[in-house]
Amino acid sequence: MIPVRCWRQIVLYTCVVVLLTVLSRVAAAQDAPGSAASPTDNGYAISLDQYNRYGKWRLRGVDGRGGLVFGVRQDERIRDLRLDLTYRHSPALLDDLSHLNVLLNGEVVESIPLVGDDSASAKEVQVVLPIDGLQDYNYLQLQAISHYTMECEDPLHSSLWVDIDPRSRLLFSVVPQILPDELGLLPLPFFDERDVRPVELAFLLDRPTNARLEAAGILASWLGSLASYRGTHFTAVTDGLPQSGNAVVILGADQNIPGLSLPAAQGPTVAMRPNPNDPGGKLLIVQGRNDEEIRQAATALVLGAPTLSGDRAVVQPPLVQPRLPYDAPNWLPTHRPVALGELLPEGELTAAGFEPQPITVGLRLPPDLSDWRVKTIPLDLRYRHSAAHQSDGTLEVMVNQQRVRRFDLGAQDETVRRLVQRDDSLVRRTVPVPLSLLGSQAGLQFQFLYPPPAQSECRGALIDTHRSAIDPSSTIDLSGLPHHIAMPDLAAFGTAGFPFTRMADLSETVVVLTPHATQYELSAFLNLMGRMGQSTGYPATGVTVVQENEVPLDKDALLIESGERSELLNRWAHYMPAPRQRAALTSDRDSFAGWIASFSDWVSRNTRRSGTGVSFTAPAQGAYLAGFESPESKRRSVVVVAGADGPSLLNAVHLLSFDEQQRSRLQGGLAVVQDGRIQSLSDAKTYSIGNLGPFQALAWFLSLNPFLLYVLYLFASIVVAVVLYLSLRARAQMRLHTNEPDSTKSNELN
């Protein structure tokens, strides 16, 4: 054994060597032409509403506050940080006493006097924030000290207001911080949760094969699931590494990258290396001796990222248990009641103050939960509040800002309820939440409101003793709802990636690309994969990528293409939903003509409703999305995302990812995307997927085919009539004839 002191020397020596290497790298970074550019090149601005969309930016009262939390990326060092503030304030404020404080982590950085000369015109000011005490996460607070009189004052007087423009910005000027090549940092630096901006990343895909595209898709969906609300902005590149920043490199067995010395793969390998073009950037390299190994490396990376360490790991093919439908980590489980405490930490289920921000629980549900028979789901709500007497406040339960129920706090029935339940410090109620309101993604909000503390001008001071909480043992119960949805439903595709995300690993999904997919098509593919990951929270480890000449079998297919229509799509074109006319006809199904139509549809089911009439011609500009039942296999879906050219395809995908308003316009089976707008062209439902159970399925079938229902009624009434007739006749015969044989029988028995 080597003596301890000797070890110490070795460790010291290693430290010195490591330090020198790091220093030389830093020096190299500074010498590199790329980083010699002016500091403004490494700057960016983030507006306040990007941090806190529903933030309270109207500061009211003698001491109004609003704030946000911002993070500092791990691979950057901030050189300069400013707050570019735009605000308006009430003209009634007293000059001497009123001011606006900017606080960083609780310390006052600057007090801006609120001088009330020229009324409510917008004012701009730039505040330099100190960068010394910055932590990973920082709290920036704005506090308005406002006063309108030197005499007795109402602390909540309506003339006391300061409005902060939510488009005020934080201006960052940064220098890159060089991180070690350490897989233990993953997902850093490719994704940093401290950054609220979309994840931007290049994927180097040089002459990709299907398996390598699958590997890229797996990584894209993984990063998408991490990015969550931020969204992704992936770019596929085919010719060489990006000039700066991070990149994912899917490296074929025979491929090599100039400037990058990598040992030959000895199996599925994951490695991290600096970007030769930009020492501040990192490359995440996935390689293998063959395509299958590359895919395995990608799978191992995404499933085991938190366990990896070192700068390079050679993995064995991971053993993965198959997934079950609807088991995506982001989706609410549907086999048991789910406690709200599982969805939010306890600290976020409490609120302080008489008018606190609503407590918001984000929910993602499988989009195909059927509300056809059961309209509501039970929310078993338990809450605590500090209302002392009757109607001393309210609790509103809202879904996506729409009120579902409203309770008076301290109401009399509460007292009765408390007597009969086990814990009298909380109130327990059941709230039926309409399933249709929840959709596939919803915010469940709880707004506590108490009347402001009794104030008169010269009496009372604000002391806020109000506290409220939703108990984490409150549950929401989705169990027992059947999975059944009428298709095509592009809305479900747009918000949740459904039906592909039914299996969270996309193991029943095939992505069809053109044989020589362009950079745009590949980027669209990566971003759509990112979107799937965002929905499920799970990487698409089971996705299959094929070229269009290989017909997908028994899988849901996602077609991505641009430019001239491919052969496959031409073949499938007449299965696509037809715009409008058809939709108009099916909507008045209740009229006689509608019955006839639906009957004829039912009879001629094989021909497909949409295939009969007008076929859809793709627009000359922009892009379109279409959903229909797979012509190859029943109850399987096809979604086509196609653009007139590459850029419009990619624009359509970005619109889908980032523009919530336009996304909500995506409906039905056919939609066009033009000039940044989505227009839905068809809302016909031509098939359905899922299983309602035998009785409900029959009812569903009949509801779709009311004509048949009448036939069935007729048939049933005939049957009943026949049965009645027969039984009555039998009775009549019994009465007419004497009962002798029967009575003898009964005597014998006795």
Add this chain to the structure above:
Amino acid sequence: MRISFSYRRVMRLFFGHCLMVVLMMGTAVGQIPDSETPDPSTTPTEPMNGALTSSMNRGMQHTNSAQFSSRHQYTLEDLGARYPFNLRGIEGSDSVSFSVRADEVVVGANLDLTYSYSPALLADLSHINVLVNDVVVASLPVPREEAGKSIQRSLELPVHLITEFNQLRMQLIGHYTLECEDPLHSSLWANVSNQSRLMLDVRHLPLADDLALLPQPFFDRRDARRLTLPMVFVNDRGAATLESAGMVASWFGAMAGYRGAEFPVYWDGDYPLQGNAVVLSVGAAAAQPTLSGPTLSITANPNDPRGKLLWIRGRDAQELKQAARALVTNSAVLTGQTAVISRLEELSPRRPYDAPRWVPTDRPVTFGELVPQEEDLDSMGYHGAPVRLDLRVPPDLFGWREKPVPVDLRFRYTPQQGHANSALLISGNQQFLKSFPLPSVDQIKDDSWLKGLRDSEMLPVRERMQIPLHRLLGRSELEFRFMYEYIKEGQCRDMIIDNVGGRIDPDSTIDLTRYAHFMPMPNLRAFDESGFPYTRLADLSQTGVVFASAPAAEDISTYLTLMGRFGDSTGYPATHVSVYFGASGLQANDKDLIVIASGDQGWLQDWAPYMPAALAGDSKRFGTSDIVFLSGWRSTPDPREAQQPVRTELRYVSAGHTAIFAGFESPLTAGRSVVLISSSDPSGQRLAVDALLNKAQFGEDRLQGSLAVVRDDRIQPLVAEYTYTVGQLGPWRSIQWKLAQIWPAGIPGWLPWLVAAVVLLLAWAIVRRLRRKPREA
């Protein structure tokens, strides 16, 4: 003792203030109180003159190079100010405490303040006071020109005010008008950064080599920093020696409490270059007196005369263990430089869940038992610190489908005049639980009984409330905050008299008796918070720690840190922990095991099928589950509902280092637990120690689930799977528990009908059978 005292004075004369080498000539001998008459075997040990001279020479060298003073630097945040001071109103103040170690004396104190104040303050009237122990040492002016900016200023604090325990207070005297004033006007504010620095220049006072000072200087409660105490193994690393070390570590861990304690390990008498250390030695040791039995002694550190070595010695390993046990159970009676232990009472075995720091569950517990002093249950003034109760509840109390914990709460408060919104707010682990209004005199409708109350008296109230059990399990804190509203009388009549207060009655009780001890396992969270299931018996008499046959120093260090944590949990030293080596140790019968391994782990081969993860050098195996894709994993009332079983098995080869914590059922004995703490190489054990001490780099991350991996800045649970249970449920609850596994959403509606139908059918069949029998007969 007398001789030694005069000797000390002589030495002081010779060497001035800077140096004092104290030699206790073996005059004092440790006695254990149970032995009424001194045992003849406790003979004084012989002084070793050679050792004395050498240590004195070293000391003199240090004196010459004037190395005996140093500077401590604390931010106010280090001293406990979690947020910047926000001073409000005409007389707002806030404070932090700091203390000075017994072996240090302050020779200089400086305060670097960063602060800002309101532009509305009148400069001629307003100022910010700095107070040390309630004496104003400086008044900072607040000129209008510098208002609203961040200002930095350095102050010198008078040294003579600084004592052992000190308070540093900042006070704003603020006025915004010469006329009538609102004392709580929102424009009266000053803000002091909690990054302001307090710098203390200290000179070290040499302490005597006296066991009577224990635990000083090895642990000083005035020191709020983490305790780092090296353990030196001189010539033996056997099981008994390690057990002794564990005992000592848990003793120090219990004292260190919230500070945390870590124990770097030095082999072969290689003393740390600086500071104090504990030395364990079997048989003769170089430069040490010969032994006549289990011995404890204190000498200077040969590498650093300021540092002390606490020697724990024995002629054989058993004697060493006796010495250690004497130290941890009877340190208060030890005196002198050396103590030879003559007789030691056998400790009576502990009963389950009887750890001194755990809340008893066999009877209702009064609040008075839960606080050190009854005054801690008082909260005086508008800004009084809330009453806090620290609770350690056995983590295996099972609250599933049980009623919440009943609390019989009695408190007193000052009824105010006029109309007030005052309230008593109660929270558990910083989360709101319940509030009780504190009605003012006018608000109490029936005031007939108020009349008997004198002006200054507080009104007694008795309330019943419930607390969900899960808020209390493990470590928890109950907070009672009396919030009084300021009563304003109108303009120019505002005078705030701080005469309000509240008191939680020490007779209030909390009752945990109704719950069964039962827990689905493994549960790393309970292991991390409370050391469960090992601390179920506070002396760890059912715990075995298994190392490789030749463990690395880092492995031992992890073990000692863990023992320190266990001691902190129970408040009782680990007097009966057992240590084993190698694969044979895995056969230890009927023990809950902790396996600590690093580097080559071939000896764990037999257990590989039971382990959810394995590390051996560069090759690694992990099971992972969906838990890594969840934004936060939290347990549910029925823990099985949120479990995340292994879905992926991953094997790879890489050079990086990580540490894992894995819990699983003992393959030997059903119902016994194993926790594996493993790292790919010995240096990776550093991460395990960091995780055990919940160091700052991990933020909110804690060990939880059944398998967790520790990386440089993150503790990531990988799997949360329950494979076995410990404890017993009542018969009825146990049936419910089994049924809930089949129907997590509750028993389906048709089941009672089915059962009824089956019962009817059976009854009918039996009746038929009974009827038929007599006919046949």
